Structure formats: structure tokens, C-alpha cells
Amino acid sequence: MQVEITCRHGSIKPEFQEYITRKTQKLLTYFERVTAIRVTLDYEGDRVKVEILVDAEHKHDFVTSHVTDAVEVGPCFDQALFKMEQQIRKYKEKVQDHRRDKPLNDLVKDGLETAENE
Numbered sequence: 001m002q003v004e005i006t007c008r009h010g011s012i013k014p015e016f017q018e019y020i021t022r023k024t025q026k027l028l029t030y031f032e033r034v035t036a037i038r039v040t041l042d043y044e045g046d047r048v049k050v051e052i053l054v055d056a057e058h059k060h061d062f063v064t065s066h067v068t069d070a071v072e073v074g075p076c077f078d079q080a081l082f083k084m085e086q087q088i089r090k091y092k093e094k095v096q097d098h099r100r101d102k103p104l105n106d107l108v109k110d111g112l113e114t115a116e117n118e
Helices: 014-029 074-097 104-117
Strands: 002-008 034-044 047-056 059-068
Touching: 002 014, 014 034, 014 074, 047 074, 059 074
Parallel strands: 002 034
Antiparallel strands: 034 047, 047 059
């Protein structure tokens, strides 16, 4: 998986770049089919905008962004990452729920309970 960090109208320290890379790689725990992650930090005067794009196999791109008036990028990045985690979790849950109506374990339990009651 590839993590690409872009900074517009400013710069960030190498330690923060490592932090971004480490945190974004944790998205793989939520969805294994992530192929690339692009993080864009945009300094617009006294505002900071963080945008995260995640490319996934067999799916359109996931996109989140967060804008803050503070100069600190860390909390803004964390908020955008949280939004991305929520979006990926929701998609994965939606995909898994549509595979079958009821898990096989529940079908077996229901069959055993009705057999015992009769």
C-alpha cells in the first residue's frame, strides 16, 4: 500500500509525516483492499484543510476532508482520519450485511429450538 502526502502553501516536519503514514496504514485493519492513500494538507491563510483520499479495489474512492481555523494540523488530521474510519466501517458493514439474510449459526440455533419445543 502506498501513502502519498502532499502539502500546499506550507511544509510539515518529517516526524509528522511519519505520524500520518503510521496512522493512515491502520485503515488496512478496517478494509483490506486499500491500494493507495493520498493525504493533502492545504494551508489557506489562518485555516488548515486536510483531505484524505483512499483508493480501494473494486470500489470508488473514499474521500473525507476537515477544515479548522487553528494553525495546528494534528487535530485537524485526526478528525479527518476519524471521518474516514467511519466511512470505511459503514461501507464494510453494508457489504457484509448483504451477503446473506441470516448467519448460518442463527439458522441452526433456530432450527434446534423449534425441534426441542415440538
